Amino acid sequence: MKLFFAFIRKEFWHVLRDTRSLIILLGLPVMMMLLFGFALSNEVKNSNIGILDLSHDESTIQLANRFDQSRYFSVIKKLTRESEIGEAFRKNELRMVAIFPPNFQDNLSHNKQTQIRFIGDATDPNTSNIMINYASAIIRDYQNEILGEQKLLYRIELESSMLYNPKLSSAFNFVPGVMTLILMLLGAMMTSVSIVKEKEKGTMEILLVSPMRPIMVVITKAIPYLLLCFVDVLLILLLAYTVLDMPMRGNIALLLAESILFIFTTLSLGLLISNLVNTQQVAMFISLVGLLMPALIFSGFMFPLENMPLPMQIISNLIPTKWFYSIVSTIMVKGLGIEYIWKQTLILVGMTIFYLTIALKKFKIRLE
Amino acid sequence: MLSQETVIKTHNLTKTFGDFIAVNAITFEVKAGEIFGFLGANGAGKTTAMRILCGLLSPTSGEASVAGYDVYKENESIKKHIGYMSQKFSLFENLTVKENIEFFGGIYGLSRKEIKEKGNDLIHRLGMEKEAEKLVGSLPLGWKQKISFSTAILHQPKIVFLDEPTGGVDPITRRQFWDMIYEATDSGITVFVTTHYMDEAEYCNRVSIMVDGTISALDTPNNLKHQFETDSMEGVFLKLARQAKRGE
Structure with missing residues (x-):
């Protein structure tokens, strides 16, 4: 046991003294949270739009103002001719243009019918779709107001509610995502790099001739990273709660327990990598390209898995991040308990055992 | 002999x-x-x-x-x-001389007291009192090798x-x-x-x-x-x- 602590203490010295790895371990999660929280957002906010108002009457001015006042748009350009639209899009000045035809109010009050046309820049199809939806909602509100108390013969009232995330805050999506990615990256990369570093420098041999059992040598190397990754989880949750107003709806103890399980998964992946390669560069490369890329693509955090072709959906089942992401968002956002995530939990347990078994087996073979 | x-x-x-x-x-x-x-x-x-x-x-x-x-x-x-020292380096560069001694003493099962006594003795014998708190990585190769040998026999193998x-x-x-x-x-x-x-x-x-x-x-x-x-x-x-x- 004394041996055990001597090893762990040494490993802590290593980590704490290496500014570079310390920055990665503690700086990266903070940076990613702040980046996703404030800079990288897929919410539409104050998008630049243009208005081509061909009637310029009371109604169209009112509508244009409503667009400008909404938090989604800001009207930065009043166009006068249809030919200007193409030019504005080409220069990338506008993301969307609203066109009011001539005699808008006349048509509205006498003919009871008029038209508005939206043109969106669909180079980014998602954003453009969202913008047109918001714009239509503004028009619908306006229409309901002028309809007022008038009774229509038939009327379908639309009422939609966004469950779990009524404000459509993107934090609900990226906090679980960032947590998953950070743990995957740090757990696997830092562990594998630190073990391979000892191989590269030749100090591994010294550790192996010591009375410490080889397997314990490796395990003691992973323990400091277990603790540091756990600190990262706390850090991310704290930032989510204080800075990003993300609620914690589920049981925090359950979330922390699941996080520890996932850290074990990533650490065993790290051990596995460290047994397969001999240089730090390769270890880092495998962690980044071999783990982070699939983790990103298949977690469901950035790209919806249901829309992927079947073979990719099948592959996604093999990637541990998918399951952890689902666990975190189920607990944090939906506030549900273990009865809804026991399947994901079991899968992660299975994966961990699988990786660990291969890693330890390989480790023995290498020694023989 | x-x-x-x-x-x-x-x-x-x-x-x-x-x-x-x-x-x-x-x-x-x-x-x-x-x-x-x-x-x-x-x-x-x-x-x-x-x-x-x-x-x-x-x-x-x-x-x-x-x-x-x-x-x-x-x-x-x-x-x-046994003790073991290799041509490839046998000490941890980002630990100090003292910490290396503590670590190797620790893994060979010396008690805290033994490590302290033997460690001080070793540092004294090598005339490295000034360098004891320095990172091993900053020392010249010859010194490292001497420390390395001394730690390899610290536990009297x-x-x-x-x-x-x-x-x-x-x-x-x-x-x-x-x-x-x-x-x-x-x-x-x-x-x-x-x-x-x-x-x-x-x-x-x-x-x-x-x-x-x-x-x-x-x-x-x-x-x-x-x-x-x-x-x-x-x-x-x-x-x-x-x-x-x-x-x-």
């Missing part, structure tokens, strides 16, 4: 990797308190043999025991009674294995290093050392020379020189190494 107790004993010890016979039926004995030189060209099989004796590798066939323990079954026990301990070190430091080796043998530690420096081979009590996985010669330096009719160990080594068929 030399006792009759045998601390390393091998009989037809063999290690193969696939078709390649790295170590081919070597047989020798090392007595307690001896400085045993283990020579050979690069690729002759020295490192493999040494790894087997340290309990890092399992032999393919043959017998060997170190400090009375069998290399097949009791390699964990062997590890408790029966045998210490030195794998080219003086590679790249200047002649004065090498001389001092060998003084430390003599001190260690005086306190009863057996030294098993590989080297490429032939003047160092002269310092050994007995020398074995490996060629292509087998031991081609084993005797005291004087007897070897006599046997091969030359006046230096270098002469002996060259005569034997020329027979080698294996490349590097």
